[in-house]
Amino acid sequence: MQTILIIEPDNGFAQALAQELKKIGPATISTVPTIPEGCLILSQRPQSLVFMPVSDDTATLVRALRALQPGVPIILTMGEETAVSPAVTNQVQGTLSHKNLKSHLPRLLDQAPAFVPTHDASRAKPHAPSPAPPPKISSKQPIRPADVQHLFDRVELGELVQTIILSQANTILASRGRHKPAIQKIFVAQIGADWNGRYAARLQFQPTPSGDAQLYARALSDGYLLTLVATPEASLRELRMRGEALTAVIQQLLDGQQPDTLAPIQFSTGQPDQREKRISYNIAWQPQKPLRHDLQIPLRRALQRLAHENACVLTYVTADPELIHLHINCPAARGSDWIAYLLKNGSEEIIQKEYHLDEPLWATGFYAAESAKPLSDNELRLLLEKRELS
Incomplete structure (x- = not known):
């Protein structure tokens, strides 16, 4: 089944476009009003086709979408006839005006699968193979949520990592941080939505009421997921290091070590010398x-x-x-x-x-x-x- 993403601030047109697409054939259709939300969906699941509105930054936004999924077919939508430069139209499957939705959409869909972008596709690199997953934790005994919570309570988060969560099957077993339980449940649901054992680690972005957040998750054995929720400023290298540190300590818990005997984990704030004024x-x-x-x-x-x-x-x-x-x-x-x-x-x-x-x-x-x-x-x-x- 085709997966189609509609990025469209005009909700009326977005719904009309979705209805027309359903008439043409079966498809899983996602509609969002903004480019950042579209990028979030594209980073989670490859799309067969993307519709996005024409804007002053169309060329930049097309590159942003193709950076997430090289060569993804894109059709530009516009509320009225607008001049679009050849440099932009050469990179997309076509343009669709709101008023010509019903008459032009079937033709555009016919040509979209066979269309090869004149520039991006020649440069697009295939997805790099995923690195070999790190050795998974071998559970010698079930994780006791109270032990993990005791461990989390002793972690000094710092400023970049805001929340840490251990979950299994979308159930939160232990957590600590700034985000409320309801928001944590959203994070866990998003991380676990299409995990299915396919990843060793994964990075996603998630809008929150207080701003964007990075979700860095690592797979443990038996379906356990460790998630670090961080500010957008946190680097992937920092998240990897902190995820590895927590994973190593959880390994000690699984090996039977008592939580009271484990040294506290401190996530550095990045200050070069804590003693200086x-x-x-x-x-x-x-x-x-x-x-x-x-x-x-x-x-x-x-x-x-x-x-x-x-x-x-x-x-x-x-x-x-x-x-x-x-x-x-x-x-x-x-x-x-x-x-x-x-x-x-x-x-x-x-x-x-x-x-x-x-x-x-x-x-x-x-x-x-x-x-x-x-x-x-x-x-x-x-x-x-x-x-x-x-």
């Missing part, structure tokens, strides 16, 4: 124009990289269309203005280079002040109203 700051600035959604996660990664390179630790980041706000811990010798200048200008340079942008990203000015915790929503709103960012 450090100060935390709130820093905020505004974009020149609303920040594109596809730049928000790359921006967070750029900020994390700059912080790490300068012996600082990002403890909180929000990258919204209208405001960038972060809370950062740095050596006391580096003042707030210096740090704000470094992060603001450095992140702009990284994003401009990565996305081939010429225009400035950020408006003039910034807010920087020493603070033990991030600014509240009310405090941020007052900053904007009083124009204290200039």
Whole structure:
């Protein structure tokens, strides 16, 4: 059966398109309103065909989708006749206007399977074979959830890993962290939805009420899954190291060692010297124009990289269309203005280079002040109203 993904902010058209597709033949159809949600689905399950709306960033978004699934067939949709450059149309199966849905859709579907993109397909690399799975834990005795919970309660999470979960068959056996049980259940359901023993480890992204999260899961024996929920800034290398550390300790539990005898696991915050004097700051600035959604996660990664390179630790980041706000811990010798200048200008340079942008990203000015915790929503709103960012 075909799997088709519809990315469409116009819910009425999305439903109409889905109905027409069902008339033509059997298919599993997913509809989402935004590109990030579409990328999430594409990262979880290969698609036979993707419909996505024309926008100012169509070429970039097509590349983003094909980075997740090389050569995936794509049809562009538009509310009215819009000029689309040949450089873009040469990379997709075709374009479909809302008003010509019924008359043009069958023809587009006929040509889509045989269509070979003129550029991307020649460069697309086949999926690399999965690395050999690591040796699975051999259960000499069943895991006692109370023992694992006792172990988790002694783990020092740090700032990048927010929650850790041990589950089996979508049932949470032990957990610790910032996310509420209801949100943890969503994480576990997503991770376990199509696992079926096919992966040794897997990384996914999941939107949450407080922002995007990374879900890094490792398979244990007997259907156990260890999941680390982390901020978007956490690197895959860090998640692997922390997952391996937890797995090794759980192995000791399975070998019969008592939880009280195990040394606590501390996830490093990234600070080079815990003894040196450090100060935390709130820093905020505004974009020149609303920040594109596809730049928000790359921006967070750029900020994390700059912080790490300068012996600082990002403890909180929000990258919204209208405001960038972060809370950062740095050596006391580096003042707030210096740090704000470094992060603001450095992140702009990284994003401009990565996305081939010429225009400035950020408006003039910034807010920087020493603070033990991030600014509240009310405090941020007052900053904007009083124009204290200039």
